[in-house]
Amino acid sequence: MMPMAAFSPRAEIRPPWGQALVTGGAGFLGSHLCTRLLDSGVEVDCLDNLSTGRAEKVAHLAGRPGFRFLERDISEPGCPDALIGPYDLVLHLAGPASSAAWPDRPVEVLEAASLGTQAALAVADRDGARFLLASSPPVLPAAPPDTDPVGPHSACAEAVRFSEALVAAHAGAHGSNAGIVRLFTGYGPGMRTDAGGTPAGFIEQALAGRPVTVTGDGSRKHPLCYVDDMVDGVLLVAAGRSVRPVDIGGDEEPTAVEIARRVIDLTGSDSPLTFVEGVGDRPAEPRPVTGFAREIFGWLPSVTWQDGLERTVASLRGLPEPIPTATTGRAGEWWA
Numbered sequence: 001m002m003p004m005a006a007f008s009p010r011a012e013i014r015p016p017w018g019q020a021l022v023t024g025g026a027g028f029l030g031s032h033l034c035t036r037l038l039d040s041g042v043e044v045d046c047l048d049n050l051s052t053g054r055a056e057k058v059a060h061l062a063g064r065p066g067f068r069f070l071e072r073d074i075s076e077p078g079c080p081d082a083l084i085g086p087y088d089l090v091l092h093l094a095g096p097a098s099s100a101a102w103p104d105r106p107v108e109v110l111e112a113a114s115l116g117t118q119a120a121l122a123v124a125d126r127d128g129a130r131f132l133l134a135s136s137p138p139v140l141p142a143a144p145p146d147t148d149p150v151g152p153h154s155a156c157a158e159a160v161r162f163s164e165a166l167v168a169a170h171a172g173a174h175g176s177n178a179g180i181v182r183l184f185t186g187y188g189p190g191m192r193t194d195a196g197g198t199p200a201g202f203i204e205q206a207l208a209g210r211p212v213t214v215t216g217d218g219s220r221k222h223p224l225c226y227v228d229d230m231v232d233g234v235l236l237v238a239a240g241r242s243v244r245p246v247d248i249g250g251d252e253e254p255t256a257v258e259i260a261r262r263v264i265d266l267t268g269s270d271s272p273l274t275f276v277e278g279v280g281d282r283p284a285e286p287r288p289v290t291g292f293a294r295e296i297f298g299w300l301p302s303v304t305w306q307d308g309l310e311r312t313v314a315s316l317r318g319l320p321e322p323i324p325t326a327t328t329g330r331a332g333e334w335w336a
Contacts, residue, residue: 016239017088017130019043023074023120024093026053028191029134029183032231033091034058038067045083048094049073051108057190075115080123089238090124092117093134095163106155113159114166121170121178131178132238133167135245136160137286164245171243181237184249184288188227188308189315198222202260203313206269215278218257223287225250226308229301236297246297249288252305262306266313 020037024030025046030053038044043066046058050071061067072079074094095112117133124131138160170176185198193204199222205212225233225248233248254262260273293299303311 015040015042015235017042019045019085019087020089020091021045021047021083021085021087021120021123021129022091022093023047023116024053024095024134026050026055026057026069027093028057028188029186029227029230029234030091030093031057031190032188032227033093033234034061034067036231036235038064042066042089044068045070045085045087047072047074047079047083054192073116074119075111080119080126083123085123085129086127087123087129088127090120090129090131091134091234091238092120092131094120095133095135095159109155109159110162113163117163117166121167121176124178125170125174125176129177130238130241131167131170131176132234133163133178133180134234135164135180135182137182137184137247137249137288168243177241179237179240179242180245181234182245182247182249182288183230183234184223184225184247184286186225186227186230186249188312191227191312193316198256199224199259199263199309199312202263203267203316206263206267206271207316209269209271211274212260212264212269212271213274213276214256214260215276216256218255218260218275220256220285221253222256222259222285223250223253224259224305224308225288225301226303226305226311229303233293233297233299236299237293240297242296244292246293247288247290248293248299249290250305251288251290251301253287254305259305259309262309263313266310267317 015037020042022030022034022044025034026048030046030048034044034046038061045068047070055069058069062069070082072082095117121131138157164180167178167180171178187199191200193200202212230248237246257273264271264273290299
């Protein structure tokens with residue numbers, strides 16, 4: 001195993017890993033992580049069963065030395081045996097962080113969180129690798145002990161809780177070098193726009209020339225985090241040894257109507273802004289508490305939500321990425 005060293009994802013320092021496994025690597029965030037790791041000299045095994053991921057997201061990496069794509073399900077028996085490694089880092093994204101994309105597939109959600117997380121932990125333990133679970137904010141507010149676990153959204157909520165508990169138990173009982181990162185709303189080039197949500201749904205509607213629909217009065221706030229900042233946060237936590245869950249999410253909270261208007265302006269769309277009634281009383285979107293990530297890992301988002309949306313829309317329209325402003329800075333600073 002490579003020794004751990006001082007690490008910064010924005011410095012030109014070789015990262016402390018030689019070979020990494022990224023489960024769920026053909027997803028939005030997974031593909032960005034695979035690219036960043038590979039560009040920095042880390043060999044990458046990208047594992048994905050393509051249930052929600054897309055092979056084209058990592059097609060640009062095919063044929064590059066050190067990259068291997070494996071179309072497998074980490075939850076299936078025998079899959080860990082096919083992952084030869086040895087790995088220094090296991091990033092497990094094929095779990096509850098993507099459960100929101102499976103609202104009608106509760107069995108798959110629970111299996112990914114249980115069998116999949118157990119299998120990925122076993123691979124990391126086998127090789128003595130750092131393991132990092134990509135989790136998500138609680139789907140619903142914390143429930144009392146007597147809450148019925150079979151209600152709406154229960155599969156996603158239980159999947160998140162179980163996978164985090166499993167990782168913490170492994171770290172405590174087996175001394176595994178395992179941690180948890182909770183990912184809030186991420187966006188950027190390569191994200192899917194066909195699954196709705198903010199800002200993806202707004203962009204899809206505006207580019208198609210359809211009305212951009214905002215729920216309620218548009219005052220709901222959304223803590224957006226640009227994908228490059230999210231990749232930074234994940235890798236900084238991965239380079240540490242923290243077991244405690246670490247929130248990675250945006251510190252800016254534009255309202256839905258602010259985001260929608262910005263998208264319409266960036267796309268040059270004639271789409272009208274339309275307000276529609278919400279469905280039921282949804283809980284407010286949870287806010288990331290990023291103090292731990294800042295103080296312990298030195299993570300700090302650098303891309304404003306306005307600039308991030310401009311880069312995202314440009315990429316979806318096939319235009320060159322805008323040159324970063326002096327306040328957000330990227331050129332010459334980024335690790336990869």
